Amino acid sequence: MNLRFLIIPISLFILSCGDTSKEVQKPIPSQIENEVYLKILGIAQDGGMPHINNPKEFNDVANNLRAQELVVSLGLIDKEQQKKYLFEATPDMPQQLHLLGEELPTATIIDGVFLTHAHIGHYTGLMHFGREAMGSKGIPVYAMPKMKTFLESNGPWSQLVTLKNIEIQSMQEDSLITLSRKLKITPFLVPHRDEFSETVGYRIEGPTKTALFIPDINKWSVWEKSIVEEVKKVDYAFIDATFFSEGEIPRPMSEVPHPFIDETTLLFKEENKTVKSKVVFIHFNHSNPALSVKNAKRLTLEEEGYRFANQGEIFGL
Numbered sequence: 599m600n601l602r603f604l605i606i607p608i609s610l611f612i613l614s615c616g617d618t619s620k621e622v623q624k625p626i627p628s629q630i631e632n633e634v635y636l637k638i639l640g641i642a643q644d645g646g647m648p649h650i651n652n653p654k655e656f657n658d659v660a661n662n663l664r665a666q667e668l669v670v671s672l673g674l675i676d677k678e679q680q681k682k683y684l685f686e687a688t689p690d691m692p693q694q695l696h697l698l699g700e701e702l703p704t705a706t707i708i709d710g711v712f713l714t715h716a717h718i719g720h721y722t723g724l725m726h727f728g729r730e731a732m733g734s735k736g737i738p739v740y741a742m743p744k745m746k747t748f749l750e751s752n753g754p755w756s757q758l759v760t761l762k763n764i765e766i767q768s769m770q771e772d773s774l775i776t777l778s779r780k781l782k783i784t785p786f787l788v789p790h791r792d793e794f795s796e797t798v799g800y801r802i803e804g805p806t807k808t809a810l811f812i813p814d815i816n817k818w819s820v821w822e823k824s825i826v827e828e829v830k831k832v833d834y835a836f837i838d839a840t841f842f843s844e845g846e847i848p849r850p851m852s853e854v855p856h857p858f859i860d861e862t863t864l865l866f867k868e869e870n871k872t873v874k875s876k877v878v879f880i881h882f883n884h885s886n887p888a889l890s891v892k893n894a895k896r897l898t899l900e901e902e903g904y905r906f907a908n909q910g911e912i913f914g915l
Contacts, residue, residue: 632914633677634780634804636834637701639684639694640668641880641907643840644719646690649884667889668909669719670813670881672836673698674802679778681709685800685811687739691723692731697910710738710767712783714813716748716794724755727763739764740775742785745795771798780805781915788815791855804915807833813881814838816855818865826865829876834913837862839879839888839906842895846885859888863899874903878913 647667648655658664669688675698676682682702688694695707713721727734741749746766749755758764769775775783782803790797799812810832818825829835840856841847847854859879866874882889888896888906896906 632804632806634915635675636802636809636913636915637673637675637698638880638907638909638911638913639671639673639697640686640688640690641882641909642667642669642719643881643883643886644669644688644717645884646719647882647884647889652884655884667882667884668694672811673701674781675702676778676781677702678780680704681777683710683712683777684708685712685714686720686813687711687713687723688719689722692726694723707732707734708737710740710777711764712740712785712800713742713745714799714811715790715792715797716745717791717814720813721745721749721755724749724758724764728754728758729761729763732763734763736762737764738767740767740769740783740785742769742771742796742798744792748795769798788812789820790814790816801832802915807913807915809833809913809915810835810837812837814840815857818857818862825862826869826873829866830873833876834878835876836878836880836907838881839886840881840883842886842888846883859886859899863902863904871903875905877903878905878907880907 646669648659655664659666668690670686671688671690671694672685673694674683674685680702682698682704684694684698699707715721724739726732727737746768749766750759759766769785771787772784777783784801785798786801788797788799797814799810799815802809802811810828813836815821815838825837838856839859841851842859844851844858862877866877879888887893890896900906
């Protein structure tokens with residue numbers, strides 16, 4: 599049994615906290631019993647952290663008062679098959695593919711990329727497969743019908759298709775994708791701001807455990823399914839935690855609808871700690887106080903069982 603060490607990044611404070619104290623990185627041992635597992639490659643909202651037009655955040659990162667947080671992404675590793683997959687093609691994809699390659703060095707940089715939707719943090723990393731950068735050949739990119747049409751019909755993405763840098767693998771809602779005898783993926787539609795494509799979440803089934811990945815959704819109340827019941831069906835649920843609460847950013851938050859963390863936890867209020875511990879919050883806006891591991895609200899929720907994703911964490915499947 600191999601012993602791996604995970605590093606929890608220096609956690610972040612939002613600007614409004616005015617706290618510049620340094621949080622020390624601590625190695626946490628994690629025993630990996632499974633040959634199939636997920637690795638957190640990024641936890642931030644599309645804009646990342648530090649965020650554009652926020653000099654203090656850049657200064658804090660430069661002075662080691664905060665850690666950079668990469669845009670939300672999951673790596674999926676199948677050691678038996680010597681395959682690795684990526685969920686989301688973020689602007690930080692080169693660094694994330696490097697991290698994934700360190701986890702499982704193979705001749706192929708990636709065996710497949712699963713996209714959720716056409717917002718900047720979730721697909722624009724595909725540009726790095728193009729002739730200006732890697733000039734890859736035939737990278738499988740899994741996309742829903744509208745997402746596929748968007749990529750094929752709009753430059754510069756269409757060039758990736760015509761030059762065969764990528765090969766789009768068509769997906770359908772609720773259709774099972776079998777990657778190996780131990781690994782299956784199912785996309786499902788969720789309501790979001792679908793200006794250019796539909797939006798999906800994923801059910802990721804390993805040999806012993808199952809995960810849910812929903813980095814973006816408008817509100818749980820507008821989804822036809824119950825998030826509480828869906829969480830009960832899986833072992834881990836990586837779900838949208840863009841904002842903690844109303845009033846977090848200086849513009850109407852209805853322009854960028856997401857379920858607030860305090861709305862999500864209210865839905866789970868009557869559930870036991872076992873159910874709550876399946877929830878792993880992810881996709882944090884740079885303004886979200888939960889980016890700090892010392893934040894009082896976060897600590898309270900962790901005591902109740904909720905989890906907050908950290909880059910480098912591993913979840914066995």
